[in-house]
Amino acid sequence: MTLPRRIAHLDMDAFYASVELLRYPQLRGQPVVIGGRSVDAPKHLPDGSWRYARLRDYVGRGVITTATYEARALGLGSAMGIMKGAKLAPDAVLLPVDFDAYRHYSRLFKAAAASIAPLMEDRGIDEIYLDLTDVPGETRELAQRIKDAVRAATGLSCSIGVTPNKLLAKICSDLDKPDGLTLLGREDIPTRIWPLPARKINGIGPKADEKLAALGIKTIGELAAADPLWLQEQFGRSYGSWLHEAAHGIDERPIVTHSEPKSVSRETTFEHDLHARQDRSQLSEIFTRLCVRVAEDLMRKEVLGKTIGIKLRYDDFSTITRDITLPEATADAATIRRAAGECLKRVPLQRRLRLLGVRVGHLESRADIESASMQPGEQGGLPLFE
Ligand code: DCP
Ligand code: MG
Numbered sequence: 001m002t003l004p005r006r007i008a009h010l011d012m013d014a015f016y017a018s019v020e021l022l023r024y025p026q027l028r029g030q031p032v033v034i035g036g037r038s039v040d041a042p043k044h045l046p047d048g049s050w051r052y053a054r055l056r057d058y059v060g061r062g063v064i065t066t067a068t069y070e071a072r073a074l075g076l077g078s079a080m081g082i083m084k085g086a087k088l089a090p091d092a093v094l095l096p097v098d099f100d101a102y103r104h105y106s107r108l109f110k111a112a113a114a115s116i117a118p119l120m121e122d123r124g125i126d127e128i129y130l131d132l133t134d135v136p137g138e139t140r141e142l143a144q145r146i147k148d149a150v151r152a153a154t155g156l157s158c159s160i161g162v163t164p165n166k167l168l169a170k171i172c173s174d175l176d177k178p179d180g181l182t183l184l185g186r187e188d189i190p191t192r193i194w195p196l197p198a199r200k201i202n203g204i205g206p207k208a209d210e211k212l213a214a215l216g217i218k219t220i221g222e223l224a225a226a227d228p229l230w231l232q233e234q235f236g237r238s239y240g241s242w243l244h245e246a247a248h249g250i251d252e253r254p255i256v257t258h259s260e261p262k263s264v265s266r267e268t269t270f271e272h273d274l275h276a277r278q279d280r281s282q283l284s285e286i287f288t289r290l291c292v293r294v295a296e297d298l299m300r301k302e303v304l305g306k307t308i309g310i311k312l313r314y315d316d317f318s319t320i321t322r323d324i325t326l327p328e329a330t331a332d333a334a335t336i337r338r339a340a341g342e343c344l345k346r347v348p349l350q351r352r353l354r355l356l357g358v359r360v361g362h363l364e365s366r367a368d369i370e371s372a373s374m375q376p377g378e379q380g381g382l383p384l385f386e
Contacts, residue, residue, distance in 0.1 A: 005133045008162045009169035012126040013178035031071035031092040035064040056090035112153035121255045131255040167251035189249045194221030223247035266293045267357025273315045276349035290358040295333035304329035305360035308339035313355035
């Protein structure tokens with residue numbers, strides 16, 4: 001019999017907010033949300049004190065990216081409009097987002113975790129999976145060492161769940177947030193997992209959850225008890241059988257240590273809806289800026305892409321996309337801008353626009369393209385002596 005794996009899921013606590021509190025430690029313990037613009041940055045007054053933007057002063061359409069746990073206690077949270085948040089907590093502090101800082105701390109915490117458990121899967125800015133199976137050490141002690149290393153490298157806390165697979169680990173890291181350390185074996189599934197709502201399973205989204213609820217299934221335990229064939233009839237064969245296995249905590253997916261991005265995109269929601277003709281110059285400037293940002297992202301990731309696409313959301317929230325494929329992959333802002341401009345000619349522009357996005361897909365790594373375009377003799381880079 002093979003021993004169960006030891007898979008950890010690590011998720012940073014109130015990530016963007018916690019990074020901001022490193023900069024403004026005087027705000028610790030207060031309700032703070034992140035989501036403002038640079039004008040909302042705290043101002044250092046001549047008498048040495050600070051003045052902070054408060055939610056009640058905010059006017060605009062921005063959303064909260066995250067909130068400190070003190071702000072969550074007042075009902076604030078990710079994806080809520082800032083003005084809506086202001087109704088619940090007018091005095092909460094608003095800080096602007098600073099993605100560069102979050103990316104910096106993201107790199108630091110990942111390096112710290114990988115120094116102890118090198119088999120790491122990157123799941124985005126504030127989460128990773130780690131395979132601890134072959135790392136020497138007792139599980140709890142190991143998980144604590146990883147938490148300590150993350151704190152030493154960043155000054156930030158995280159929550160870790162360690163279980164036999166990724167599906168359970170992801171649920172588990174959330175069970176004792178913030179600063180959690182939760183271990184769970186297959187024998188704990190009935191007591192710890194089954195009472196949880198079905199949507200706690202990563203892969204059961206709002207739509208599936210709604211359908212399950214309509215069928216009388218609210219908890220993971222109720223899902224586990226459902227007839228697997230009936231689930232397949234309701235949800236289709238593949239998703240239905242996955243639901244059954246997930247509810248029983250079955251998941252054999254390995255840790256994936258390398259992944260290539262499939263596309264790079266940037267989008268922006270306007271302060272006010274814009275019209276293609278009346279606001280032409282403003283739109284054009286935003287459009288160009290998005291293309292430049294996408295080009296910068298491509299450069300940083302050292303990839304090139306062939307498919308250039310745009311996304312428009314109209315004032316009635318309907319959304320459309322268009323794309324074209326170029327003969328050669330590019331990371332050049334002007335080329336992307338031209339191609340995206342072509343796409344724009346193919347969409348109706350009578351309605352006002354709410355959002356504009358630019359995407360580059362079908363990515364290939366720069367190194368692959370360069371080596372493929374070399375002459376046969378050059379490949380490998382060894383000098384030839386004649
Ligand atoms: N984020 C965002 N918009 C969302 C959700 C999240 O911009 N709708 C950003 C801000 C978060 C970060 O991603 O800080 C990580 O997301 P999490 O869901 O892990 O949330 P937090 O780390 O903020 O809090 P938690 O302690 O619950 O993990
Ligand atoms: Mg988090």
